[in-house]
Amino acid sequence: MTFEEGLKQVEKASKLIVKANNMVIDATMNGFLFTWKWWIAVAMIIIPWVIWAIFRKKESSARLLFASFIVMILSTNLDAFGVENGKWTYPLKAIPIPTISYSFRYSVIPVLIMFFLQYKPQVNPLIKAVIFAGVSAYIGMPLMALIDMYKKVDWAYTYSFFLLTVFYLVAHWFSRRKSFKQL
Numbered sequence: 768m769t770f771e772e773g774l775k776q777v778e779k780a781s782k783l784i785v786k787a788n789n790m791v792i793d794a795t796m797n798g799f800l801f802t803w804k805w806w807i808a809v810a811m812i813i814i815p816w817v818i819w820a821i822f823r824k825k826e827s828s829a830r831l832l833f834a835s836f837i838v839m840i841l842s843t844n845l846d847a848f849g850v851e852n853g854k855w856t857y858p859l860k861a862i863p864i865p866t867i868s869y870s871f872r873y874s875v876i877p878v879l880i881m882f883f884l885q886y887k888p889q890v891n892p893l894i895k896a897v898i899f900a901g902v903s904a905y906i907g908m909p910l911m912a913l914i915d916m917y918k919k920v921d922w923a924y925t926y927s928f929f930l931l932t933v934f935y936l937v938a939h940w941f942s943r944r945k946s947f948k949q950l
Contacts, residue, residue: 795863808861811870815878834942835877842872854922892939900931
């Protein structure tokens with residue numbers, strides 16, 4: 768393949784992506800919008816952050832947010848890889864963007880991690896990581912699948928368990944950095 772042929776192929780693929788995005792937007796706007804499942808997806812975006820705002824350790828807010836943003840970056844990249852390679856999909860979503868589940872990746876997971884980090888900080892992080900990953904992978908994800916917010920295609924919950932364990936441990940590591948000083 769020549770360079771010019773590669774450019775033409777990428778242009779053709781980009782048009783297919785735009786068409787697929789429009790199909791997701793149409794499904795969301797005309798099939799899912801304002802259904803009870805859609806409202807659950809919306810609630811999953813808003814409610815965890817409201818609960819966190821009320822119950823967070825206020826003196827640790829920036830540190831916890833920093834750790835959760837690291838998790839969001841990691842999980843967004845993982846989601847892009849998984850969706851683009853046909854490992855899983857997010858059929859129903861509150862915000863019609865094909866590759867990302869805002870409800871799960873930008874709200875539920877990072878907020879849960881922040882709560883796990885701030886409560887009982889003396890507990891071994893590996894124990895907390897395993898509990899977090901077990902609840903998320905073996906309870907949370909199947910529940911999301913039941914309401915059509917997640918569909919595993921060529922993936923196992925156990926893979927997610929290991930990845931979520933790593934996510935928690937990375938967040939824990941970042942939350943313990945001593946480099947937060949005044950500017």
